[in-house]
Amino acid sequence: MSENEKLTEEKIFEAATVVFEEEGLSGARMQTIADRAGINKALLHYYFRTKDHLFEAVFTKLAKKMFSKFNPIFEKELSLEEKIRFFFREHISFMQHNPKLPGFIINEINHNPQRIKKLLSNIDFKKLWSTILEHHAHELYKYNITEENLPQIMTTIASLSVFPFAARGILEIVFNNYGVNFDKYIEDRKTFAADFVIKAITK
Amino acid sequence: MSENEKLTEEKIFEAATVVFEEEGLSGARMQTIADRAGINKALLHYYFRTKDHLFEAVFTKLAKKMFSKFNPIFEKELSLEEKIRFFFREHISFMQHNPKLPGFIINEINHNPQRIKKLLSNIDFKKLWSTILEHHAHELYKYNITEENLPQIMTTIASLSVFPFAARGILEIVFNNYGVNFDKYIEDRKTFAADFVIKAITK
DNA sequence: GTCTATAGAAGGATAGAC
DNA sequence: GTCTATCCTTCTATAGAC
Incomplete structure (x- = not known):
């Protein structure tokens, strides 16, 4: 039945997502994914042929999910x-x-840059980022933003947001010792990072 | 000969460093390390018993190397x-x-937080970070720095420095498309990040 | 479509000669 | 200390019954 097939395929996909996010491509085991999905290994291959196919499907979905979150900036x-x-x-x-997502994406891209290229290489970042200069042309007199320093500013914004999650393992140890709660720190960061950036770029 | 033994052990250690940095613990192969060191697999086990022992040695060395770079701030x-x-x-x-180092450390700690704990858990970050407030007490009137926002500020500084390397795979694709050279970007970042932070924390 | 059983390859680890 | 040969486990992948 197509309805049932959909269900099984989804169960597998969801299980694979969790396991790959947790263990990475090389660390993940087909057996672990099968167990988590409540089926057997053979079915994994029936639906996705190979481990690499399954990973590719999961990775593409997650990468799109991650990067699409940057779109509102331009819209x-x-x-x-x-x-x-x-x-x-x-x-x-x-x-x-999705706390594991940033570390997962970053790590897998570093291990295999090729995999993401076909996903990002058709985006014209030069044009995309330039829209920021255009959209806000009328208020740029207030800020130190130029086409030249835009890469620095954009990556700075990304890093302030992403880094705490990517480096969560380290921060939690440091914070635990310092007496800071990670979740509280993250909640605070939403406004701290915004204030920080605005202060820094304002003339 | 002890001199010769030192040489072999070092050759293995150096090869293992490169391979682990590149592939991670689960992705690395003992055979790859042996090939790179110009010896055979059996010798790896003679010197380091297990893959995990070898990894532990490499990881500890690299983690210390990485974290020790933060010391000058306090001294x-x-x-x-x-x-x-x-x-x-x-x-x-x-x-x-050491461009691969940040991504490697971050990833392995996320996969096994326990491994780093014994390395960091004896550091009193509360005390360590407080020394900043003490050392610079006489000039803090100029800045928005308090014991409360210190975790945000410290992690912000770390992220501005570390993130571009950890996320290098992504940035290179974006930059390549934007017409920016990664090495040039990094060179610029030394002053950009410093200016950015100083501007942001100054009253 | 789903299962059990198993093939076949790879990888970590050891035995034993030199 | 270093090598070759090999063991043994793990893992991906497939064959074949239902």
Whole structure:
């Protein structure tokens, strides 16, 4: 039955997502995924042929999910300051619900840059980022933003948001020792990062 | 001969460092390490017994190397602004020579937080970070730094420095598309990040 | 479509000669 | 200390019954 097939395929996909996120491609085991999905190994191969096919499917889905979260920056009708606040609030909220995602994506891309290329290489970042300069041309007199320092600024914003999750393992040890709760720290970060960036780029 | 033994053990250790950094624990193969060291698998086990022992040795060495680079912040006799500039210059220079290190450390700690705990858990971060407030007490009137926001500020500084290397795989694709050279970007980042932080924390 | 059983390859680890 | 040969387990993948 197609309905049932959909269900099984989804069960497998969801199990694979969890296991790959947790263990990475090389660390994940087909047996672990099968167990988690409540089926046997043979079925995995029936639906996805090989481990690499299964991983590819999961990775593509997750990478799109991750990167699509940057889109609102280029679309929303907000002032630059509102947009920055909006981004940190939304992006960090997203990662609160997907805390393993950043580390997973970053790690797998470093291990195999080729895999992401076909997903990103058709995006014209030069053009995309330039829309920021255009959309906010009327208020840029307030800020130190130029086409030249845009890569620094954009990666700075990304790093402030993503790094705490990617490096969570380390931060939790440091914080635990310092007496800080990670979840509280993350909640605070939504406004701290926004304030920090706005202060830094304002003339 | 002890001299010769030292040489072989070092050859293995160096080969293992490269392979583990590149492939991670689960992705690395003893055969690959042996090939790179120019010896056979059996010798690996003669010197390090198991793959896990070998990894532990490499990881500990690299983690210490990485974290020790943060020490000057707490030791140098510099003004806060000079110290921030010093940190980004030195830390980014260090990673220019060890570009795979941040991603490797972060990833392995996320996969096995326990491994790093015995390395970091005896450090009193509360006390360590407080020394900053003490050392620079006389100039803190200029800055928005308190014991409460110190975790946010410290992790912000770390992220600005570390993230570009950890996420290098992604940034290179974005930059390549944007027409930016990664090495140039990194060189610029030493001063950009310092300026950015100083601007943001200054009252 | 789902299962059991198993093939076949790879990888970590050891035995034993030199 | 270093090598070759090999054991044994683990893992991906497939064959074949239902």
